[in-house]
Amino acid sequence: xxxxxxxxxxxxxxxxxxxxxxxxxxxxxxxxxxxxxxxxxxxxxxxxxxxxxxxxxxxxxxxxxxxxxxxxxxxxxxxxxxxxxxxxxxxxxxxxxxxxxxxxxxxxxxxxxxxxxxxxxxxxxxxxxxxxxxxxxxxxxxxxxxxxxxxxxxxxxxxxxxxxxxxxxxxxxxxxxxxxxxxxxxxxxxxxxxxxxxxxxxxxxxxxxxxxxxxxxxxxxxxxxxxxxxxxxxxxxxxxxxxxxxxxxxxxxxxxxxxxxxxxxxx
Amino acid sequence: xxxxxxxxxxxxxxxxxxxxxxxxxxxxxxxxxxxxxxxxxxxxxxxxxxxxxxxxxxxxxxxxxxxxxxxxxxxxxxxxxxxxxxxxxxxxxxxxxxxxxxxxxxxxxxxxxxxxxxxxxxxxxxxxxxxxxxxxxxxxxxxxxxxxxxxxxxxxxxxxxxxxxxxxxxxxxxxxxxxxxxxxxxxxxxxxxxxx
Numbered sequence: 001x002x003x004x005x006x007x008x009x010x011x012x013x014x015x016x017x018x019x020x021x022x023x024x025x026x027x028x029x030x031x032x033x034x035x036x037x038x039x040x041x042x043x044x045x046x047x048x049x050x051x052x053x054x055x056x057x058x059x060x061x062x063x064x065x066x067x068x069x070x071x072x073x074x075x076x077x078x079x080x081x082x083x084x085x086x087x088x089x090x091x092x093x094x095x096x097x098x099x100x101x102x103x104x105x106x107x108x109x110x111x112x113x114x115x116x117x118x119x120x121x122x123x124x125x126x127x128x129x130x131x132x133x134x135x136x137x138x139x140x141x142x143x144x145x146x147x148x149x150x151x152x153x154x155x156x157x158x159x160x161x162x163x164x165x166x167x168x169x170x171x172x173x174x175x176x177x178x179x180x181x182x183x184x185x186x187x188x189x190x191x192x193x194x195x196x197x198x199x200x201x202x203x204x205x206x207x208x209x210x211x212x213x214x215x216x217x218x219x220x221x222x223x224x225x226x227x228x229x230x231x232x233x234x235x236x237x238x239x240x241x242x243x244x245x246x247x248x249x250x251x252x253x254x255x256x257x258x259x260x261x262x263x264x265x266x267x
Numbered sequence: 268x269x270x271x272x273x274x275x276x277x278x279x280x281x282x283x284x285x286x287x288x289x290x291x292x293x294x295x296x297x298x299x300x301x302x303x304x305x306x307x308x309x310x311x312x313x314x315x316x317x318x319x320x321x322x323x324x325x326x327x328x329x330x331x332x333x334x335x336x337x338x339x340x341x342x343x344x345x346x347x348x349x350x351x352x353x354x355x356x357x358x359x360x361x362x363x364x365x366x367x368x369x370x371x372x373x374x375x376x377x378x379x380x381x382x383x384x385x386x387x388x389x390x391x392x393x394x395x396x397x398x399x400x401x402x403x404x405x406x407x408x409x410x411x412x413x414x415x416x417x418x419x420x421x422x423x424x425x426x427x428x429x430x431x432x433x434x435x436x437x438x439x440x441x442x443x444x445x446x447x448x449x450x451x452x453x454x455x456x457x458x459x460x461x462x463x
Contacts, residue, residue, distance in 0.1 A: 017319065021416070028316055032355050038355070039308075043311040051306065051310060
């Protein structure tokens, strides 16, 4: 811009706060645009290193993802939010296969006569499989490490279960809404109570045996009962979801949840 | 999931000799080393200049830390003027604002900090700028010498540092009205000295 540049002596005077005000103003106006003159200012290496060290402390902290930010803003504690946000990594494959299975069920519902039965069979099992994978030696490669932390045990199990149930229930509701003949909100959530009951049952059973095995047993039982009902000529296994049956499911869920709570309290 | 995770911007290649805009693009993409280069390049002169505004070294250092943290968070908002390879003016804007909020926080800790306005580059090559670049050698230097320290400080804060009247009032610790009258009086005095 102008031919004028700082002399090294001026630069040192300025940096040491020895310049008079007018010179300082002049130097500042020049420094704003002249990089070579800026580098004339003496740099205090140890000060720079200290400054960078404390900056790096903040900068190196992992950035929070969107899920974590939302969870934290809802009022969850930072650790809980991080745990919930990290859990889906454990069951990515399950999430993918859930989408595929639900898509297949929808496909069948549209193309085969009475095809929507397939969705009735599968919707309660899908969250169950997710729960089986979310905790325990089978699904979590770091389970041995996690099991010795203060987080481990019932608390971790329930947190992970919540992290699985929310996407599972959302996906199932979405699929149910896409079923043919969905007319009322009731049609979209008829599978919800059976599904939750199965999950609660497998959690309770998980107190005595491995959680994956417990979920497997409950899931197989469910499919077997439904299969037997449809084979025995009773062509309406849909009755399992009828309003009267829903009342039974509700009672069963309440009982199982109560027993779970009792176990947790006693433990 | 993997697809979503890799989606954020790729950092450009950069080195200790890269220009500021390149470094800031890299910082926006999450490169901590680029911030280190920028810190090494700009922290010394920013510190020297802030030291003329505030004699408390701790506060200056704290303001500088906040400045570079703000750069780390807002690097994406830097938009260089075409052909400009220097972020000095932008950094100074952030630094002086951080110093002001630092001083304000110290002064009244119980009042929650008001969020600062978004950062805009100050110091477009205005007429004032061109004159300022020649302060020492032009007639302006002599004219400034005739001003009282109070008037000079008011001119310095509003013209050279590019602060608003409100910000100038905060850093000089005088009421806004006083800043206005001092700037007005200083300009009149300078005009007189320069035209006579």
